[in-house]
Amino acid sequence: MDRSEGFGERLLGWLLDQAHQMPPEHIGPLVAGALRALGGREVSILLQDYGQRTLVPLTGSGLATGDPVPIDGSLAGTVFVSATPAEHPQADGTRMFLPLLDGGDEVGVLAVTLDSVDDDDRRLLRRLAALVADILVTKNGYTDRFFRARRRESMSVAAEIQWSLLPPLSMNTPRVSVAGILEPAYNIAGDSLDYALNDDILHLAMIDAMGHGLNAAVLATVAVGAYRHARRAGVGLAELYAFMDAAIDEQFGPDQFVTAQMMRMDVGTGRLQWVNAGHPAPLLIRDHRVIEALESPGTLPVGFGGATPQISTRQLRQGDRVLFYTDGVVEEHQAGGEQFGEKRLLDTIERVGPTSGAVQQTVRSLSHTLMRERGGTTTDDASLFLVEWRGGAADSPTSPEPA
Template sequence: MDPNDPRDDGAARPLAALTELLRRTHLAPPDLLPSAVDDAVVNLRARATIYLADYSHTVLVPMPTAGAAPLPVLPIDTTLAGLAYRTTSTQTTVTSPEPHLWMPIIDGLERLGVLKIVPADAGDLEDPVFLVRCWWFTHYLGHLVSVVDAFGDGIDVIRRQLRRSLSAELIWQLLPPLTSGTDKVLVSGRLEPSATVGGDVFDYALSDDKAQFAILDATGHDLRSGLAAATALAAYRNSRRQGHGLFEQTESIHRAVRDEFGGHMYATGVLGRLDLRSGVLRYLSAGHPPPLLLRGGKVVKSLAQGHRPLLGLDMRSASVAEEALEPDDVVVLYTDGIIEARDEEQQFFGIDRLVDFLEREAAASTPLPEIARRVCRRMMEYQNGVLQDDATILLVQWTTTGQHLLDPVR
């Protein structure tokens, strides 16, 4: 369809835009995604530019189109584009020389970046129909970004603003999407330093009736630590996928670390299983900092009952604990790199500062993935950008309402 055809009433434009994007990306490598978007968005009578969040979630990096002039990187914390990303909401600029909107690029619930859309007619920015059409286009684009990222480096080289260590390369290939969810649960995790993380890893598996999750921290933060974390994660997934319970999953991790590293490496961790029908959480901690329970904007307790010794060390005793959650409760799992972060005076960040930070963000109704991002940013600031240890956080929320905070058209 020719969008300039005077007989065009606009009804077929969204389908034409989506169809063109699908056709152009069917056999296209990742680096040709910008040109495919250019051709497709013409059907909406607009131009568009893709910006992707870097792996540290500090800047939005433009994805270049062949022959186009280079564009600047945009800070996430101080720009309108960053606001669209942080709040997963559409932001509009009508007074600049080039009126445009910023729309978050999301795959499912995972934030990937933003799309700058410049309509041919600035009046379209006031048209709710145009905004909905742009949302559908951007929503589909988010799925495509994840799909094409799997078979090329074109997306990765844009998002990778720092050189990675071998251990970080290994860990990042093992991670699930940083944010995901269903109509009953939300999960979001982050780890820092993104380019040199060594022994921290997390995982989860969601189904209609349960959410299973784990956070693991292997000794050190070098390649050997990464190998130990990878071994622990593989053992966890293998046991979980065989339908084993928390005790069996934990023992599988223990045996794998012990047998592969001969007692020279160990790991800490927390494993959990949340019944999404009843809200009953079963958990087990192996030498790891106890999770926090965030309820009604307040941290009401530490979950410190279920425990066993370090993974890789023979068991003396073990127990699985239960906790009854209330709707919208958030379980906060973290590694010791969070609370043991040190400032210039060698003062620990500590559990009290973490609790205060979580409560302030919850009181502000900050979306779950943004809380995770801000915790890690706070850690980096506290240590002047240099972490002495890996710092990882995993948030699990039992909710049927928190999802609306991640809806770009709410």
């Protein structure tokens, strides 16, 4: 079968043309049809569940179904966390696993079995997986189908609100990578985060709204909305805090508040600036060791009308990581026991870090390890967000070579 560049162009073009007006329930069968044109069979589209523990098969005509696949200890899971394709020889051919990547965000894994595999197959499958990821993300905006597939437990109304607010929980670019995780995934309420990469500046906010349940989710929603509004207006960190503070105070009065941290990083130089409004200090990690907590003069939580905040600054080195977390990570008590505490958090970071890889794998492993060490107990939201500055030359697209 012809798998040259010309064949691949026609196949990808067919898939793209068909997907434009195809309803979401037909995307899986459409992908399966494209892979059958390659001689593929047993096609699976595996999506990450909200707890970041399993890969869940998407159902549909032409798609292989089965039980969710654990991310830890499976080949599909290894492909997912490493974002690297893998091949598994079988008696009847080769099982191919390809990461579904959209802008650095890992959506899931595409799996297909072929009788034999050569470099043309590998190239075409890699490109097809990238296109499938883009299609899934686009179609996700106007269907519940993919959400339902990823949901492994019942979800509270507060958690539904929070998940609808969140940006993709991972992003990888040549100069900066970010990854986050929120626990308990199906009952999160007051914790939230937001980020945006605007040219050379990475903007980030980590938010912890007071209380629990629906009220905390509504409070966090206003805080995130105010943050985005001010950020998009191009104001500085001090003005951004003031705008968020006024929005919370006007909407909820003096009895409710949000702790928060707002950050700006120049991804070209590694210059980090942040404002702390009642939040735990972020941790600076270098070579898998926590070298210090980034303590800074703080101001009152958002909504309390604090003084103009002092902006703290730190110059990062290439490869440095900064971990932001909410207080639920360290304030949890086991039944009849002492508080989990920051020291145990630091010990866990330094134990997990060397065995992990990219930021998404690290933050996921760290969160699940912390959950186990807290005895599986999470009475408050416990969220992590990890940023790695890679530095290097400016990102720039390359032009294709002429035919």
